[in-house]
Amino acid sequence: MPHKVSLSRLKLTDFRNYASAGLQLDGRHVVLVGDNGAGKTNLMEAVSFLSPGRGMRRATYGDVTRVGAHGGFTIFAALDGMDGEVEIGTGVDGNDESTSRRLRINGTPAKTADELTDHLRLLWLTPSMDGLFTGGSSERRRFLDRLVLSLDPAHGRRASDFERAMRSRNKLLDERRFDPSWLSGIEEQMATLGIAMAMARQEMLGLLVRLIEETRETSPFPSASLDLAGFMDGQFDRPAVDLEDEYAAQLAESRYRDAAAGRTLEGPHRADLLVRHRDKRMEAARCSTGEQKALLVGLIMAHARLVANLTGHAPVLLLDEIAAHLDENRRAALFDLIDALGGQAFMTGTDRSMFSALDDRAQFFTVADGKIFE
Incomplete structure (x- = not known):
């Protein structure tokens, strides 16, 4: 089985609707449950900034920085990565779009954001991708x-x-x-x-x-x-x-x-x-909307397997509202696929019961009004 890359800590400052937030993780999959607009996707977006680029929403730094904050945003993550344990910090110092994103790996400034791919590979699937085809x-x-x-x-x-x-x-x-x-x-x-x-x-x-x-x-x-x-x-x-x-x-x-x-x-x-x-x-x-969703999920999971096979390291998956349009049997089958992949997945949903087939294979967190409860 490919080596499991997993986050153990995630800390945010002035990111989206979070003045500050933190997650202590134990290597299992992560399920974030809460009402729409509570900040579930924002947490996953923060994880997506551990890859080159502007994250899974392709947002400007001004949009990412919390409204009312004047010093930009910061993201810190500790993980068991492809090259061993590593600490990654990133963020910007202000809201000026000409400001480049800072990146430190184990406290040392990185030359380029491409260095992130030495430590983890990220794949994501979001509702905005439903119209891909x-x-x-x-x-x-x-x-x-x-x-x-x-x-x-x-x-x-x-x-x-x-x-x-x-x-x-x-x-x-x-x-x-x-x-x-x-x-x-x-x-x-x-x-x-x-x-x-x-x-x-x-x-x-x-x-x-x-x-x-x-x-x-x-x-x-x-x-x-x-x-x-x-x-x-x-x-x-x-x-x-x-x-x-x-x-x-x-x-x-x-x-x-x-x-x-x-x-x-x-x-x-x-x-x-x-x-x-x-x-x-x-x-x-x-194809029907349901068929398109199933095709897209299957495509993402196949590519995740390809990444694991070729790199020897399972990717971290960010699956936003993944269970919403799948029936109970297909949800259970998807969770088994995710688990068999050998990596860590972050998933969001409004109803905890939709993830019941995961049982103790995941850590569950409730997100409400920019706060996180285990």
Whole structure:
């Protein structure tokens, strides 16, 4: 069984609706129960800040900092991590959005937030993701890239560097500055980064599809068929250098078209994740709401298993309102899957009885008005 990464302490200051709060944990799963708006999701969001980025809500620091607080927010966590016991502290000093997030690992300033992935991997599922299959392609790309990032921590840096280079190219085209040498340099950089991004997505998706096929008969959730479209379709069996040359040539040929459009029309930023209900042979977007939820839960759990298999460390799962739309049998099956994964999961709900199948496998906390009771 993969090594169990688990939090033992969590402390917050001026985070969302918490002036201060703390949790003492014993390594079991964590269930947070309370009315809507009590602050359950805020606690899980704090845990999500133990990964690179802006957490599971992608919030601005001003939104995260408690209303009325003037010194920013802090999050502290102690955990048994992938590299042993570790203490992580993060936060910001003020509400200015230009302020960068501070990060300390065992009291030492971290060079980049990517260092967090040396200690834990986080996956989350929130109600806002319920429209993933029916919404725009940008949300599916973001979801896909989070999956890739949990296996390949360098993916986030490549994506941000690609976006930066693309913005520079768009600016030159908008200003009608068609300097061939300048544009060619930027386009070569975009080609290198863009093909690396696309290949990382393809590799992760291939691994995930194989795992889904292997567990198809035993999973309590419907199996998803997955594919990518919208960029270099069907060409990723060719050497990366050939794909880079071809993409750079596409960018060079499309300068005037992109200038007229006001954006870059070809690239990994245009790709889309295609999801189908395998047994029904139906696009996920056409499935019922319940089927879409079951597909999404199954996809997250399959990816969690993939992370555990490839890293040797089970991810920490953040599952917001996970039991609300599942019947009793499927809830029990999900809890067994979570437990068998070998990691720690944080779950929220309004009704404690919905988690009764977990029994003593979880610690239960009641959350009310920004306070936590065990």
